[in-house]
Amino acid sequence: xxxxxxxxxxxxxxxxxxxxxxxxxxxxxxxxxxxxxxxxxxxxxxxxxxxxxxxxxxxxxxxxxxxxxxxxxxxxxxxxxxxxxxxxxxxxxxxxxxxxxxxxxxxxxxxxxxxxxxxxxxxxxxxxxxxxxxxxxxxxxxxx
Amino acid sequence: xxxxxxxxxxxxxxxxxxxxxxxxxxxxxxxxxxxxxxxxxxxxxxxxxxxxxxxxxxxxxxxxxxxxxxxxxxxxxxxxxxxxxxxxxxxxxxxxxxxxxxxxxxxxxxxxxxxxxxxxxxxxxxxxxxxxxxxxxxxxxxxx
DNA sequence: CTACAACCTCAAGCATGGTTGAGGTCAAGG
DNA sequence: CCTTGACCTCAACCATGCTTGAGGTTGTAG
Numbered sequence: 001x002x003x004x005x006x007x008x009x010x011x012x013x014x015x016x017x018x019x020x021x022x023x024x025x026x027x028x029x030x031x032x033x034x035x036x037x038x039x040x041x042x043x044x045x046x047x048x049x050x051x052x053x054x055x056x057x058x059x060x061x062x063x064x065x066x067x068x069x070x071x072x073x074x075x076x077x078x079x080x081x082x083x084x085x086x087x088x089x090x091x092x093x094x095x096x097x098x099x100x101x102x103x104x105x106x107x108x109x110x111x112x113x114x115x116x117x118x119x120x121x122x123x124x125x126x127x128x129x130x131x132x133x134x135x136x137x138x139x140x141x142x143x144x
Numbered sequence: 145x146x147x148x149x150x151x152x153x154x155x156x157x158x159x160x161x162x163x164x165x166x167x168x169x170x171x172x173x174x175x176x177x178x179x180x181x182x183x184x185x186x187x188x189x190x191x192x193x194x195x196x197x198x199x200x201x202x203x204x205x206x207x208x209x210x211x212x213x214x215x216x217x218x219x220x221x222x223x224x225x226x227x228x229x230x231x232x233x234x235x236x237x238x239x240x241x242x243x244x245x246x247x248x249x250x251x252x253x254x255x256x257x258x259x260x261x262x263x264x265x266x267x268x269x270x271x272x273x274x275x276x277x278x279x280x281x282x283x284x285x286x287x288x
Numbered sequence: 289c290t291a292c293a294a295c296c297t298c299a300a301g302c303a304t305g306g307t308t309g310a311g312g313t314c315a316a317g318g
Numbered sequence: 319c320c321t322t323g324a325c326c327t328c329a330a331c332c333a334t335g336c337t338t339g340a341g342g343t344t345g346t347a348g
Contacts, residue, residue, distance in 0.1 A: 008294065008295080018294090022297095037296090038296065039294085040295085040296090
């Protein structure tokens with residue numbers, strides 16, 4: 001179990017490509033130091049970080065949002081259980097919200113199947129985030 | 145109730161910008177003909193089409209997928225109730241699948257809160273679509 | 289010593305979904 | 319007649335999330 005990993009080793013173990021690791025580093029999501037020969041070296045914490053990035057992306061977060069979340073982690077140590085709990089709880093809330101939005105959209109779709117109105121004024125599917133939406137009943141049924 | 149609409153009128157009524165209408169036309173999602181003075185003219189069916197595009201986007205479909213779906217609509221008439229039912233049913237299935245994926249992800253997140261393992265081999269969150277995933281128990285718990 | 293794999297930087301490219309701007313035309317009102 | 323607003327085309331640009339390629343260096347095995 002080595003304590004230093006090359007970029008290729010990190011790529012293989014984390015399942016992302018070398019170019020993606022370069023990219024994440026340029027974007028400030030991960031860090032490395034350099035060997036004598038100017039090659040990147042990573043601590044084992046990078047594996048956890050990449051894992052977190054991948055999970056967070058699946059929740060629908062942008063890389064910049066993930067970077068901000070990761071910035072709250074201790075910079076030079078493997079993220080602890082508590083760190084992970086804090087992040088995953090906030091991301092679960094985001095996920096819940098996304099699921100709720102999609103569910104409302106689906107229910108709206110169900111309600112409108114066969115109706116086909118899509119009336120700008122009346123249909124809740126249309127009016128979800130319509131710029132013309134009045135505060136009438138159902139206007140807030142669906143959100144973006 | 146006019147039967148011909150200018151691009152500005154369509155923009156105002158549909159809630160998308162003129163440039164977006166140009167863009168959709170270039171991508172083959174909507175059609176127009178031209179006036180004597182080379183200005184775009186739209187039939188009223190374009191309003192329904194734009195409405196459908198907007199709803200479909202919220203289900204997570206790409207414009208090209210939406211274009212393909214719209215291609216099954218009668219080109220020069222307002223989409224009928226049956227047309228709309230056919231589309232909305234298939235989109236609802238897609239939505240259901242997306243909701244299910246996100247729900248599994250959230251449940252995995254819940255299950256892993258406090259665990260923080262993210263083990264490449266063991267954690268279901270990690271292994272969802274892991275290239276190294278073995279067909280062990282839970283390996284298919286989460287999908288992309 | 290030489291070859292080859294793995295690494296480096298930096299720039300450009302791709303796909304998606306649009307927006308912005310330059311430069312020009314068209315149609316209606318004063 | 320002249321201005322004004324709405325329209326036209328085409329190219330370039332924006333952000334996101336990467337990949338690809340050129341041209342050069344490093345490190346290890348034979």
